[in-house]
Amino acid sequence: MILSDPSSAASVHRLSFTRFSNSLVFLRRFVGPLHVFSHTAALPRALSLHAPRSSRFITASMAAEPSAKVIDGKSVAKQIREEISAEVTKLKEAIGVVPGLAVILVGDRKDSATYVRNKKKACESVGIKSFEVNLPNDASEQEVLKYISDFNGDPSVHGILVQLPLPSHMNEQNILNAVMIEKDVDGFHPLNIGRLAM
Numbered sequence: 001m002i003l004s005d006p007s008s009a010a011s012v013h014r015l016s017f018t019r020f021s022n023s024l025v026f027l028r029r030f031v032g033p034l035h036v037f038s039h040t041a042a043l044p045r046a047l048s049l050h051a052p053r054s055s056r057f058i059t060a061s062m063a064a065e066p067s068a069k070v071i072d073g074k075s076v077a078k079q080i081r082e083e084i085s086a087e088v089t090k091l092k093e094a095i096g097v098v099p100g101l102a103v104i105l106v107g108d109r110k111d112s113a114t115y116v117r118n119k120k121k122a123c124e125s126v127g128i129k130s131f132e133v134n135l136p137n138d139a140s141e142q143e144v145l146k147y148i149s150d151f152n153g154d155p156s157v158h159g160i161l162v163q164l165p166l167p168s169h170m171n172e173q174n175i176l177n178a179v180m181i182e183k184d185v186d187g188f189h190p191l192n193i194g195r196l197a198m
């Protein structure tokens, strides 16, 4: 995601959109404690004695860890929310830009509506502006593409998210390809998927 100061072409600030979108996903996904287990006790002896240097390193570092660690997801989510909130405030103060996320929802699936509502709430809680478009199930692909094109050209929109699944008469790939790669918060554009794989 690139955020630029409209009053100064020279000052361009970058906010990692991957971090931004991952953080929103994080906020959604951390609904309870997550248990992470390491398996130090189960490691074969050969691994630490005869394995290559990299494997021995893993064995040594795991040995120093407790055998189980409980991650408090709610507290991690709170911390991420606070960090994003602070970044948003800094951005506003430094260049007067408020990050904006546009969400397009097609159809009336209850689960999708809930996810979109939660995304909006997550944005509000950290000071990100959200724009929402709700289209009926029988909307055309062209209509969706038109909204994407408008959001692509709207400087107050820095991220675009098309809630999936789309109705079966739409070509999902065409629609995901239409989102500008710089505004593709989900990272579903083939170029962004490729970047992630590199």
Ligand SMILES: Nc1nc2c(c(=O)[nH]1)N[C@@H](CN(C=O)c1ccc(C(=O)N[C@@H](CCC(=O)O)C(=O)O)cc1)CN2
Pocket (backbone or CB within 6 Å): 028, 029, 030, 031, 115, 116, 161, 162, 163, 164, 165, 186
């Ligand atoms: N544009 C997008 N559409 C969809 C996405 C997406 O990431 N971007 N993902 C899903 C729907 N979704 C969010 O929109 C979503 C689905 C599931 C979860 C999740 O946290 N699942 C947990 C279980 C949580 C629970 O049981 O309450 C899990 O997998 O462990 C988060 C987000 C499809 N559409």
